Amino acid sequence: xxxxxxxxxxxxxxxxxxxxxxxxxxxxxxxxxxxxxxxxxxxxxxxxxxxxxxxxxxxxxxxxxxxxxxxxxxxxxxxxxxxxxxxxxxxxxxxxxxxxxxxxxxxxxxxxxxxxxxxxxxxxxxxxxxxxxxxxxxxxxxxxxxxxxxxxxxxxxxxxxxxxxxxxxxxxxxxxxxxxxxxxxxxxxxxxxxxxxxxxxxxxxxxxxxxxxxxxxxxxxxxxxxxxxxxxxxxxxxxxxxxxxxxxxxxxxxxxxxxxxxxxxxxxxxxxxxxxxxxxxxxxxxxxxxxxxxxxxxxxxxxxxxxxxxxxxxxxxxxxxxxxxxxxxxxxxxxxxxxxxxxxxxxxxxxxxxxxxxxxxxxxxxxxxxxxxxxxxxxxxxxxxxxxxxxxxxxxxxxxxxxxxxxxxxxxxxxxxxxxxxxxxxxxxxxxxxxxxxx
Numbered sequence: 001x002x003x004x005x006x007x008x009x010x011x012x013x014x015x016x017x018x019x020x021x022x023x024x025x026x027x028x029x030x031x032x033x034x035x036x037x038x039x040x041x042x043x044x045x046x047x048x049x050x051x052x053x054x055x056x057x058x059x060x061x062x063x064x065x066x067x068x069x070x071x072x073x074x075x076x077x078x079x080x081x082x083x084x085x086x087x088x089x090x091x092x093x094x095x096x097x098x099x100x101x102x103x104x105x106x107x108x109x110x111x112x113x114x115x116x117x118x119x120x121x122x123x124x125x126x127x128x129x130x131x132x133x134x135x136x137x138x139x140x141x142x143x144x145x146x147x148x149x150x151x152x153x154x155x156x157x158x159x160x161x162x163x164x165x166x167x168x169x170x171x172x173x174x175x176x177x178x179x180x181x182x183x184x185x186x187x188x189x190x191x192x193x194x195x196x197x198x199x200x201x202x203x204x205x206x207x208x209x210x211x212x213x214x215x216x217x218x219x220x221x222x223x224x225x226x227x228x229x230x231x232x233x234x235x236x237x238x239x240x241x242x243x244x245x246x247x248x249x250x251x252x253x254x255x256x257x258x259x260x261x262x263x264x265x266x267x268x269x270x271x272x273x274x275x276x277x278x279x280x281x282x283x284x285x286x287x288x289x290x291x292x293x294x295x296x297x298x299x300x301x302x303x304x305x306x307x308x309x310x311x312x313x314x315x316x317x318x319x320x321x322x323x324x325x326x327x328x329x330x331x332x333x334x335x336x337x338x339x340x341x342x343x344x345x346x347x348x349x350x351x352x353x354x355x356x357x358x359x360x361x362x363x364x365x366x367x368x369x370x371x372x373x374x375x376x377x378x379x380x381x382x383x384x385x386x387x388x389x390x391x392x393x394x395x396x397x398x399x400x401x402x403x404x405x406x407x408x409x410x411x412x413x414x415x416x417x418x419x420x421x422x423x424x425x426x427x428x429x430x431x432x433x434x435x436x437x438x439x
Contacts, residue, residue: 007126007134007209013181014077014121015137017114020084020178022145023152023171024053024107030153031164038164039097052101054387056108057115058380064116065373069195073121073188080117081179083110085172092169115356115376120368123360124188127210128428132300135357140293143348147286190429193221194365213428220430224365233370241362244420245375248358251413252351253382255316256406259390260340261285267399268337288341292348304425305354306417312350313414319343320407327400355379361424364433 001009028050036046067076087107094100119138126134156166186205193202202221206214233242260267296308323339326332355375363371393402424432 003208003210007130009181010125010185011122011134011137012141013178013185014118015141016174016178016181017077017080017084017110017118018138018141019145019148020171020174021111021114022142022147023149023174024084024087024111024145025057026146026149027153027167027171028053028104029150030157030167034164035097035100041097045097049097049101049104051384051388053104053108053111054380054384056105056110057112058377058384060109060112061115061373061376061380062112063373064113064376065369065371067113068117068120068372069191069369072191072195073117073124074182074185076113076117077121077182077185078179080110080114081175081182083107083113085175085179088169088171088175092165092172112376112380115379116369116373119356119360120372121188123357123429124190124368125186125205125209127213128426130301131361132305132357132425133297135360136293136297136300136353138356139353140290140297143286143290143293143352147283147290150283150286189217190221190365190368193218194225197225217428217430220428221365224430233367233374238364238367238371241364241371242374244362244422245359245371246378247416247420248355249375249378250382251409251416252355252379253386254406254409255347255351255413256320256386256390256403257347257351258383258387260343261289262387263390263394267340267394284341285344288344289348289352292345293353296349296353300353300357301425304423305358306421306423308350308354309417309421310414312346312354313410313417315346315350316343316410317407317414319346320403320410324400324403324407327398327403358421358424361429361432362422365429 032046032050035041035049039045041049064076067079071079083106087103087110090103090106091100094103119135122135122138123131152170153167156163156170159166186208187201189202189205189209192198192205199218199222203214203218206217210217232238300308319339319342323336323343326335326339359375360368360372390402393405422432422435424435427435
């Protein structure tokens with residue numbers, strides 16, 4: 001296996017955590033009505049059934065940095081694979097509502113932890129010149145997982161009387177592949193040296209990554225290890241990367257992305273389209289997201305993170321403002337659906353692909369685990385808030401005002417990109433640390 005193939009295998013293995021993240025998040029859409037009928041759930045119980053995984057995700061993202069730092073990136077990925085496998089089998093075989101909730105919650109923990117551990121692992125084993133593309137594989141796999149979940153639900157819908165069990169249980173197969181693949185990847189060299197002090201093992205992995213820069217990277221890591229470290233994330237020393245990560249995660253969600261993905265059929269119905277458009281809109285949104293995330297993946301290391309974010313921000317501002325206008329003047333028909341497809345394209349091209357890359361790059365080695373956890377937790381907390389409040393806001397203040405709010409937030413994001421966001425392409429993680437701290 002060549003050097004490039006080896007690194008790609010390690011990266012795609014970690015990114016499988018993203019695929020299962022996407023699959024686990026979306027698969028509930030195909031079974032929630034069956035479960036409501038099966039267990040006679042009232043409106044609150046039904047809501048909890050759908051959202052319990054999101055609760056686990058918020059908690060998993062908040063705590064995911066702890067095992068990642070203490071046990072290592074590889075062992076944490078192994079634990080996540082076990083959680084996904086247990087969640088898929090447990091929910092498929094659940095005999096009552098309580099058991100189902102427990103295993104959906106465990107799956108959510110896996111989703112949250114994978115959004116911390118997987119991008120961090122890929123960041124730490126990637127050569128600088130291809131790091132953006134390799135870390136963006138994580139987001140590509142998330143989007144692919146969502147799309148495959150929709151397709152899987154469609155294909156398994158008529159399997160039998162309890163097709164929902166098959167819809168949930170089929171996730172055990174990719175979970176098992178993930179589990180086996182993780183057993184065949186090495187530990188992060190940065191964790192080996194900086195946390196465990198294992199210089200020889202770190203050197204061996206660095207030579208497997210890039211023989212030409214291995215000794216230089218090893219020396220930089222050893223010098224870093226010898227310097228006095230401020231290990232508390234919320235100390236004044238780390239205020240710049242903390243500010244960058246939190247703002248980036250907040251802007252990711254106040255773009256309205258989760259509201260649009262989760263409520264696309266409802267939004268389309270608000271514009272006068274019939275319910276028959278629901279499946280088409282979900283599949284269409286997923287497909288456009290996949291295509292433009294793939295395009296971003298090929299460009300992120302060539303043009304840089306800031307360039308993609310500048311183009312994306314302008315596109316999001318224009319499309320969201322035009323959607324708001326459509327609601328204000330009641331210009332419906334196919335106007336809003338078309339604008340939202342363009343919106344998804346700009347999002348997938350910029351924010352969607354860049355977030356996990358950027359947050360995993362900007363923290364120094366000694367606090368990367370807790371920094372990644374902070375960025376991921378902020379992202380999921382904001383996702384929960386936006387998802388839960390969108391129906392209320394759309395009803396009380398109207399579609400026009402809601403989308404205008406999202407557009408204004410994207411104007412602020414553009415200012416953030418222009419004034420505060422550093423470029424990190426093609427730079428070693430140790431050099432990025434110096435860039436961020438003097439930015």
